[in-house]
Amino acid sequence: MLIKRIVFAISVLLIVSCHRNAITGRSQLSLVPESQVQSLAVTQYKQFLTSSKVVTGNAKDAAMVKRVGNKIAAAIAKYYSDKGMPDALNGYKWEFNLVENKEVNAWCMPGGKVVCYTGLLPITQNETALAIVLGHEITHAVAGHGRERMSQQLLAQGVGLVGDIALGSNPQTVDIFNQVYAPTAQVGVLLPNSRKQEYEADHYGLIFAAMAGYDPREAIPFWKRMAALGGEKPPVFLSDHPADAERIQKLESLMPEAMKYYNPSGK
Numbered sequence: 408m409l410i411k412r413i414v415f416a417i418s419v420l421l422i423v424s425c426h427r428n429a430i431t432g433r434s435q436l437s438l439v440p441e442s443q444v445q446s447l448a449v450t451q452y453k454q455f456l457t458s459s460k461v462v463t464g465n466a467k468d469a470a471m472v473k474r475v476g477n478k479i480a481a482a483i484a485k486y487y488s489d490k491g492m493p494d495a496l497n498g499y500k501w502e503f504n505l506v507e508n509k510e511v512n513a514w515c516m517p518g519g520k521v522v523c524y525t526g527l528l529p530i531t532q533n534e535t536a537l538a539i540v541l542g543h544e545i546t547h548a549v550a551g552h553g554r555e556r557m558s559q560q561l562l563a564q565g566v567g568l569v570g571d572i573a574l575g576s577n578p579q580t581v582d583i584f585n586q587v588y589a590p591t592a593q594v595g596v597l598l599p600n601s602r603k604q605e606y607e608a609d610h611y612g613l614i615f616a617a618m619a620g621y622d623p624r625e626a627i628p629f630w631k632r633m634a635a636l637g638g639e640k641p642p643v644f645l646s647d648h649p650a651d652a653e654r655i656q657k658l659e660s661l662m663p664e665a666m667k668y669y670n671p672s673g674k
């Protein structure tokens with residue numbers, strides 16, 4: 408009886424803690440409010456930038472990262488308002504920074520805090536491929552993937568969250584945040600995206616890049632260049648990413664849909 412009751416209590420907890428994602432329509436475990444994850448992201452992002460070498464001034468590449476990022480952000484805002492969900496990006500305050508770092512990587516924290524590493528640029532080689540990567544990474548954030556992984560981890564570790572206590576005041580939740588959002592995580596403790604999340608990021612990332620005026624077909628040569636990196640693949644960006652051939656095949660199958668959104672003028 409007791410077990411039955413516990414199972415019932417857990418199921419109730421899971422039902423009330425699930426959140427239907429505005430983009431994908433998929434139901435996700437959601438034990439932490441988006442607003443709290445965003446406020447923790449603001450702190451961690453600031454900390455990361457302070458301890459990194461941010462490319463500033465009128466540098467061409469830094470300007471490109473901001474230009475691509477802003478276009479994708481505008482495309483996502485349009486996507487949501489076309490679907491009748493203009494509030495879906497509440498709390499988002501976009502920031503796009505290029506950071507001097509040889510890792511082939513880029514990421515986006517909840518609330519729109521984006522970093523691109525200079526090490527990624529020799530592989531993207533052009534602005535369109537950068538849009539493919541940023542579209543992918545930003546989709547992870549707007550689709551709530553990090554929050555989903557955080558929630559799964561909180562459940563697994565049995566971390567109880569009481570009411571409105573700020574996430575940032577609990578060292579355990581800060582740890583979990585850092586295991587989910589790459590920058591300060593050490594290899595080995597990082598919690599990678601699931602295959603499902605990767606597929607969603609590829610799918611909607613292509614659509615957002617296309618709406619922003621970037622040819623989604625560039626995703627194929629870009630991922631081939633990525634695949635050619637072989638063993639040098641960065642653990643963060645590619646952790647648990649689908650096998651290269653499988654990813655490229657899936658991208659090919661998503662292309663007809665993405666091309667419907669392709670707006671070469673980017674307006």
Ligand SMILES: [Zn+2]
Binds near residue numbers: 543547600605
């Ligand atoms: Zn990914």
